[in-house]
Amino acid sequence: MEIKLSEQQKRNQTAFRDFVNKEIIPHANQHDKEERIPDELIKKLARKRYFGAVLPEQYGGHAMDYITYGLLNEELGRGCASVRAFMMMQNMVALTIHKWGSEEQKERWLGRIASGETIAAFALTEPEVGSDAMHIETSFTDADDSKFIINGHKKWITLGQIADLFLVFGKKRGKLSAVLVEKDTPGLTKIPIGGMLGVRASMLAELYFDNCSVPQENLVGRAGFGFVPVGITALNLGRYSIAWGCVGIGQACLEACINYASNRRQFGDYLKNHQLIQEMIADMTVNLKAGRLLCYQAGQMQEEGHENAIMEIMVAKYFTSKMACTIASNAVQVHGAVGCSSDSAVQRHLRDAKIMEIIEGTSQIHQIKIADYAYREYAE
């Protein structure tokens, strides 16, 4: 067994890191305060082909392998969780169309998403239905052979304020289904949501569908296959992105602590020489290494098409989101009052890390599925 990046993966990692250091980190607190990502940065991300990171080159994608895609997520996550979430959403929707969409859908949308011309969002959650996704209430009612009508209400939709295209989940003849809805569809209203705890530049919105008429050919996959495999294809990639993004949050916090503790003196000595600070730095380091290894393993299994990859991605996401919360909380502790200031990055990381334990499946839902996985894998 060898855990080693290829030369190409290392070159990509360096390029991602340089981009994040130059284009994202200096402005990340500003994104957080203004609750938006500037258009100029969105264009830069698109020019780097990060929105089509996992798409083949024929659609303008980057054709990254899963390890390289993980490294991109780590680096973006180290800089700004909202930027990573933006990129994640584009890839989630693009990959899902690529895997389960019709040829027409692929031709129409993939190149546009990869180039940033079309911004995509994923609309599953509703005010009354979060974790229990099988019971969503949005309805797709057949109008005739060529159209159906959407009625329902979606909430907490990342990029909902600015998206051009929504992958929307609902029930068609009682069967869970997924459909592409364009932003200008009559009857679709978007209400911005602001003031969230973290990932504040995600430009969330509520979506109201009031008798929206949509062509039947906008269905992605068939009626009844909206969650498995269509939705899960997206969520699996989303969880993988979050898992690596949390490693990025942890890495940012560790680097900030090492820097601060090396320069700040109390009781006549640098913080780094106080043993209780060393304990925190040591635990951050160890957990970060463990979390990164889980991500590498899950990524390699996904790359190989291993049937357990989906579960190992859940293991990684559960571990690293919890880890990022603990590391970010301790990073604020190491920084004292400075860490509580709105000018510091660590307080932003702490707020962002908490969100990671909730989105794309809460920690509790992950625990339930991981326990089930353990019974299957290890029962006599």
Add this chain to the structure above:
Amino acid sequence: MNDRKTRIKTFLVRYIRNYELNDDTDIFGGGLVNSLFAMQLITFLEKEFTITIEDRDLKLDNFRTINAMDNLIENKT
């Protein structure tokens, strides 16, 4: 039982324990599997038999039984 069916069954019995699984047991109708497992099943079939399951293959009847999956693979190879 042909080799393909044996391979499918070997995979399924790792998940569906304590149940007498036949070639025509309806694994979905019987509530024997959950949604994550259904996704794992698709991933398994794609990798094990080097096939790509596409939009047009998404019919429950293609995945209901070992026999149905065997037919699907046969038609795709």
